Amino acid sequence: MRAIGTLLLAISAVLAAPPARAQTYDPAYPICLQRYGIDGSSISCRYASLAQCQAVASGRAAQCITNPYYGRTRRRY
Numbered sequence: 001m002r003a004i005g006t007l008l009l010a011i012s013a014v015l016a017a018p019p020a021r022a023q024t025y026d027p028a029y030p031i032c033l034q035r036y037g038i039d040g041s042s043i044s045c046r047y048a049s050l051a052q053c054q055a056v057a058s059g060r061a062a063q064c065i066t067n068p069y070y071g072r073t074r075r076r077y
Contacts, residue, residue, distance in 0.1 A: 030070040036061040045070075 025032060025045050031053045032045035045067050047053040053064035 025067050025069045027067070027069045027071065030067050032065050032067050033057055034063050034065055 024043050029045045029047055031047040031050055032043050033047060033053050033056060034043045035041060043065075047056070047064070050064055056062075057064055
């Protein structure tokens, strides 16, 4: 009986936790900046326009890409 109570408590704790944002691309912004470097590359999606991103990427080993997940919303039940 004690094991069932512990199991129910663990399941409710997992279900009550907020969802984690593990996605590389932030769906709130349409343009992403992909940077290249010796230690690897990184992607940051926080640009509202291509011109804004290109101004930041100018002179760097970087390129602006469109966000493939922009505007997609998750279903909430």
